[in-house]
Amino acid sequence: GDSVTQMEGPVTLSEEAFLTINCTYTATGYPSLFWYVQYPGEGLQLLLKATKADDKGSNKGFEATYRKETTSFHLEKGSVQVSDSAVYFCALSDSTYSNYQLIWGAGTKLIIKP
Amino acid sequence: DAGITQSPRHKVTETGTPVTLRCHQTENHRYMYWYRQDPGHGLRLIHYSYGVKDTDKGEVSDGYSVSRSKTEDFLLTLESATSSQTSVYFCAISASTGVRGLGEAFFGQGTRLTVV
Numbered sequence: 319g320d321s322v323t324q325m326e327g328p329v330t331l332s333e334e335a336f337l338t339i340n341c342t343y344t345a346t347g348y349p350s351l352f353w354y355v356q357y358p359g360e361g362l363q364l365l366l367k368a369t370k371a372d373d374k375g376s377n378k379g380f381e382a383t384y385r386k387e388t389t390s391f392h393l394e395k396g397s398v399q400v401s402d403s404a405v406y407f408c409a410l411s412d413s414t415y416s417n418y419q420l421i422w423g424a425g426t427k428l429i430i431k432p
Numbered sequence: 433d434a435g436i437t438q439s440p441r442h443k444v445t446e447t448g449t450p451v452t453l454r455c456h457q458t459e460n461h462r463y464m465y466w467y468r469q470d471p472g473h474g475l476r477l478i479h480y481s482y483g484v485k486d487t488d489k490g491e492v493s494d495g496y497s498v499s500r501s502k503t504e505d506f507l508l509t510l511e512s513a514t515s516s517q518t519s520v521y522f523c524a525i526s527a528s529t530g531v532r533g534l535g536e537a538f539f540g541q542g543t544r545l546t547v548v
Contacts, residue, residue: 352536361522361539362475407475411535419465419490420526420537424474 320345320412324423327405331398332431339393339426341382341408349412351375351384351391352420356405365393365406403430435459438523438540445547451510453543455523457503463526464506465537466490466498468519475522481506513547520544 325340343349350369354362366375371386380395391408408423435458445451455464466478467490477490479498487498495517497509510517523540 350535354537361541362524362537363539364536367536409537419477419480422475 320349320410320421322408322410322421322423324406324408324426327425327427328429329426330429330431333400334397335430337393337395337398337402337428339406339408339428341391341393341423343389343391343408343410343421345389345410345412347412349410351382352409352411353380353382353391353393354407354409356407356425358404362407398428398430400430400432403428436523436525436538436540438521438543440543441541442544443546445513445545447514447547448512451513451545453508453510453521453523453545455506455508455525455540457506457525459525459527459538460503461525461527461538462503463528464500465524465526466496466506466508467522467524468492468517469522469542470519478508478521510545513545515547518545518547 322343352367353365355365356362366377368375368384371384374383382391382393405425405427407425409420411420437456439454463482465480467475469475476492478492478496479490481487481500499507521543524537526537527535
């Protein structure tokens with residue numbers, strides 16, 4: 319079945335460092351890919367998405383490119399801030415596998431130190 | 433922000449009592465989900481609904497039941513609460529994009545449930 323694998327956390331960086339959080343997937347069909355962020359004490363919210371190969375999703379300085387050849391959707395940011403500290407979830411939607419569910423990664427906790 | 437409201441936001445209950453959590457949406461989205469989130473386990477799907485009176489089990493459905501009698505409301509019931517059901521519960525909604533599957537999910541703020 320479909321699955322999403324994220325790098326384990328926590329990831330600890332200093333402010334202004336470059337961030338990469340790896341996400342790879344397996345899918346039966348041609349999925350849409352998502353990154354969600356969860357700030358402490360809150361629900362998840364969509365950060366960015368991409369619906370076809372080579373699409374780049376971007377928001378709030380974060381970017382991720384849909385790489386079909388490597389089945390990856392890595393999250394990057396050039397210069398992180400303390401306010402980026404949160405848990406980040408990679409997810410996919412695959413209509414040929416199940417039209418009813420998003421498939422979630424385990425989440426990666428990001429800690430940014432001033 | 434998507435119109436999705438969970439109630440209550442916090443609840444403490446005793447072991448063996450039934451508990452019902454409510455999720456209400458104003459977006460008219462077809463798909464609704466209940467997840468639980470525990471340290472070290474990420475998000476785990478409890479039950480989901482793909483239409484009024486159409487529901488199915490997720491990966492951790494034992495001890496839980498759901499009902500959806502209206503598009504806007506999705507209820508999660510813990511039939512007889514146990515300490516292992518102490519968790520944060522999230523409701524989510526989504527709409528289909530047709531052939532490309534589901535669009536983005538919108539989440540409620542969560543319900544923190546403590547079973548003592």
